[in-house]
Amino acid sequence: MAAFARWQYCGEPAEGQKAALVQFSNGKLQNSENVNFSLYKSKDTTNPRKKFRRILAAETDRLSYVGNNFGTGALKCNNLCRYFVGVLNKNSGQMEIYDAELFNMQPVFPDDLNNSETTLGNKTKSYRDQVDFCIEAFGTTKQKRALSSRRMNKVGSETLNNAVAKAAENIIDEKGVTALVKDAAKDDLQDESAYLPPCHTDGVKPEEIYKFEDLLSPAEYNALQVPSEVLKNVTSEEIMKMIEENSYCTFVIEALKNLPLDEESRDRKARCLWFLNILIKFRSQTVIRKKNSLGPDVPHIINTKLLKNFTSLTYNNGSLRNLISESMKAKITAYAIALALHINDFQTDLTMLQRDMKLSEKRIIEIAKAMRLKISKKKLSLEPGSEEDHKIGTLSIPLPALPRQKRT
Structure with a gap:
C-alpha cells in the first residue's frame, strides 16, 4: 500500500527568519559540497526599509558570488510570490513547510579576494575599506569604475598587471570573449535607458x-x-x-x-x-x-x-x-x-x-x-x-x- 506524507506548515517565520533558495546567474551548481554560504543581516532594526535586508555570500574554489534581497539586483518575484521549502521526514511521513526567499547569485571579481574576506571578518578595517567592499559587491557600474581607477593609481604597475591578467584569463575562460562583449553592450544600454521613457524602436512613425x-x-x-x-x-x-x-x-x-x-x-x-x-x-x-x-x-x-x-x-x-x-x-x-x-x-x-x-x-x-x-x-x-x-x-x-x- 502506498505511503502518504502529511503537510505541516510551521507558521509565520520570526522577523527575517526565512530559508534561502539560491540560483546562480552564470550556470547550474554541480556539487553543493564545495560551496560555503554566509548570510549577513542588516543591523539597522529600527529602519522599516532596512531591517529585512539580507546579503548572501557564496565561496567556491574558483569564484565568489553575492546575492541580496534589496536594491537593483534583487529579484522582483520575492515581492510578488511566496516561496516555501518542504523537509520530509521519511520515518514519520511528515513534511514540514518553511517560508523561503529567493536569491540570485552574481559572480564578483575583486582585485584581491583574500583582502575582501579579511574585510568581512575584521571590524578594525577602516571605513574606506568597508565602503570599497560594498561597492565591489553592490555598487553601480560608475562606482565600480571609479574604485578601479583609484586602486590602479595605488597599486604598483607590476602587481597590477599580473592581477589584471589573471582576472581576465579567469573571466574569459568562464564566459568567453563573445559573451563578454554582449554583456558590456547590454550594461551600456541599461545605464542609458534607466532614466528615459520607454523607447519603441520598431515604431514606423x-x-x-x-x-x-x-x-x-x-x-x-x-x-x-x-x-x-x-x-x-x-x-x-x-x-x-x-x-x-x-x-x-x-x-x-x-x-x-x-x-x-x-x-x-x-x-x-x-x-x-x-x-x-x-x-x-x-x-x-x-x-x-x-x-x-x-x-x-x-x-x-x-x-x-x-x-x-x-x-x-x-x-x-x-x-x-x-x-x-x-x-x-x-x-x-x-x-x-x-x-x-x-x-x-x-x-x-x-x-x-x-x-x-x-x-x-x-x-x-x-x-x-x-x-x-x-x-x-x-x-x-x-x-x-x-x-x-x-x-x-x-x-x-x-x-x-x-x-x-x-x-x-
Whole structure:
C-alpha cells in the first residue's frame, strides 16, 4: 500500500527568519559540497526599509558570488510570490513547510579576494575599506569604475598587471570573449535607458517611438481636463499677466501664443502644456515634504504619478521622505522632452527647455541624443535686428545610432 506524507506548515517565520533558495546567474551548481554560504543581516532594526535586508555570500574554489534581497539586483518575484521549502521526514511521513526567499547569485571579481574576506571578518578595517567592499559587491557600474581607477593609481604597475591578467584569463575562460562583449553592450544600454521613457524602436512613425500613453495614462489625461481649462481659453491679456507673474515657464508661454483653433487639438495641447509646466516646477524641488507641494489645484492622480515615478523614498531621522535625486532630475528632463515632442509635432526647442529647467546646454543635449533625437541649430528673432541661436531636437525615422559610451 502506498505511503502518504502529511503537510505541516510551521507558521509565520520570526522577523527575517526565512530559508534561502539560491540560483546562480552564470550556470547550474554541480556539487553543493564545495560551496560555503554566509548570510549577513542588516543591523539597522529600527529602519522599516532596512531591517529585512539580507546579503548572501557564496565561496567556491574558483569564484565568489553575492546575492541580496534589496536594491537593483534583487529579484522582483520575492515581492510578488511566496516561496516555501518542504523537509520530509521519511520515518514519520511528515513534511514540514518553511517560508523561503529567493536569491540570485552574481559572480564578483575583486582585485584581491583574500583582502575582501579579511574585510568581512575584521571590524578594525577602516571605513574606506568597508565602503570599497560594498561597492565591489553592490555598487553601480560608475562606482565600480571609479574604485578601479583609484586602486590602479595605488597599486604598483607590476602587481597590477599580473592581477589584471589573471582576472581576465579567469573571466574569459568562464564566459568567453563573445559573451563578454554582449554583456558590456547590454550594461551600456541599461545605464542609458534607466532614466528615459520607454523607447519603441520598431515604431514606423515618430508618435510610435515614445508613445503618449507611456507619458500620460488615459486616467491621468482625463484628470487634466479641469485644471487645463485656464490654458485652453487663455486670452492675450492673460498671457501677459502670466509673463509678469512668472507663473508659467517660457516654453509654455510661447506655445500658448499659437494654440490651434480646432477644439479637440486645442484641448489636447492645453492639457499637455499644463502637465509640462507642473513637471518642470516639480523638478526644481529637492525634497518633497508634503504630497500636495505643488498646490491644491493638482489632481490627486497627478501628485501620485509624480511621487511614484520621479522621487526616491528615503529614510531620515525616523521618518520617510521623497527625494528628487540627480538621476531623477535627469529622468524628469527626458520625460519633459518627450512630452514637448508630442506638443510640437516631434520637433522641439531644447534651448528653451534647458533654460526653464536651469540646465547646461551640454546636459540637455546629452539626454536628447540618448533619446535618439537629431540636433540642429535654428536662429530665432528676439527683437527687431537681433537673433539668437537655439538648439532644436527632432525625432524622425529612421532613428540615428546611439552615441558611443566612453569606457574607462
